[in-house]
Amino acid sequence: MTCRPGRIMAHAHSSRIQEFIGDPVSDSPELDRGKLEEIFQDIQADIRFDHELNGCLNCGICTATCPAAHYYDFSPREIVQLLWTENLEGIYDAMQEKIWACAQCYTCAARCPFDNSPGGLIMLMREAAIKHGMESAKNVLRPFSRVMLKLISTGNQLSPDMITADSFPDWGPNISKVDAPLKILRQAIPIPTLNTTATAWEVNLTTSVELYTIWEETGVLDQLETIDENLFDVILDIMDEKREDLEDWEDEQD
Ligand code: SF4
Ligand code: SF4
Numbered sequence: 001m002t003c004r005p006g007r008i009m010a011h012a013h014s015s016r017i018q019e020f021i022g023d024p025v026s027d028s029p030e031l032d033r034g035k036l037e038e039i040f041q042d043i044q045a046d047i048r049f050d051h052e053l054n055g056c057l058n059c060g061i062c063t064a065t066c067p068a069a070h071y072y073d074f075s076p077r078e079i080v081q082l083l084w085t086e087n088l089e090g091i092y093d094a095m096q097e098k099i100w101a102c103a104q105c106y107t108c109a110a111r112c113p114f115d116n117s118p119g120g121l122i123m124l125m126r127e128a129a130i131k132h133g134m135e136s137a138k139n140v141l142r143p144f145s146r147v148m149l150k151l152i153s154t155g156n157q158l159s160p161d162m163i164t165a166d167s168f169p170d171w172g173p174n175i176s177k178v179d180a181p182l183k184i185l186r187q188a189i190p191i192p193t194l195n196t197t198a199t200a201w202e203v204n205l206t207t208s209v210e211l212y213t214i215w216e217e218t219g220v221l222d223q224l225e226t227i228d229e230n231l232f233d234v235i236l237d238i239m240d241e242k243r244e245d246l247e248d249w250e251d252e253q254d
Contacts, residue, residue, distance in 0.1 A: 036088040052117040062108035074101035076118035
């Protein structure tokens with residue numbers, strides 16, 4: 001199958017009877033067709049979509065080389081086929097769980113004879129899941145709220161004080177190494193911006209405030225509000241505080 005199907009068509013995947021009565025033997029609530037189309041249009045409208053989906057032979061090379069496919073009920077070939085055939089119900093269904101299995105290693109993109117990027121397409125689906133406030137996105141991101149707080153408020157993803165024995169039990173006997181006197185060890189590094197444990201490196205006020213502008217302008221904060229309102233409020237408070245600190249600092253310089 002190499003020619004691109006037309007753009008999405010209303011009611012292309014359900015009979016007229018199904019539209020009125022749904023599936024009488026299914027326990028699942030009937031999905032709102034307009035919502036499915038809206039989600040797919042968001043995925044399709046992204047500028048990366050046309051670069052990452054060029055056709056699909058259904059050859060399965062991507063799945064054969066995909067590490068996630070070895071461990072989960074997940075196949076990049078299946079995801080690409082859903083997008084290529086514009087199977088709106090299937091796309092929605094995959095967004096409930098399967099898309100979160102991808103490790104974003106892009107082995108699939110390096111192997112695909114059509115120059116598709118299944119990993120890139122999955123990223124677009126994840127972004128759409130966040131935008132539409134899907135439960136799957138909330139569940140996947142919930143354990144990372146501390147990392148998101150650190151990343152958005154400081155630009156650092158992981159700081160030395162977050163590496164504790166309790167947080168990384170899977171490190172086995174090597175975990176004892178993180179019980180070292182981190183503050184003293186960090187002070188010994190001959191680069192002043194690294195003499196901190198609360199961030200991976202010190203981020204100055206101007207940089208932090210510039211980062212906040214980027215998060216706002218690119219819609220990252222809007223996405224965060226959809227996923228975790230409490231975290232969004234905390235981050236807004238931090239941003240206000242740092243913006244005031246910067247203003248005070250600039251006044252002092254004048
Ligand atoms: S490798 Fe490319 S053409 Fe083959 S199934 Fe995967 S996406 Fe389709
Ligand atoms: S990017 Fe995702 S889908 Fe592609 S090979 Fe890696 S884990 Fe599999």
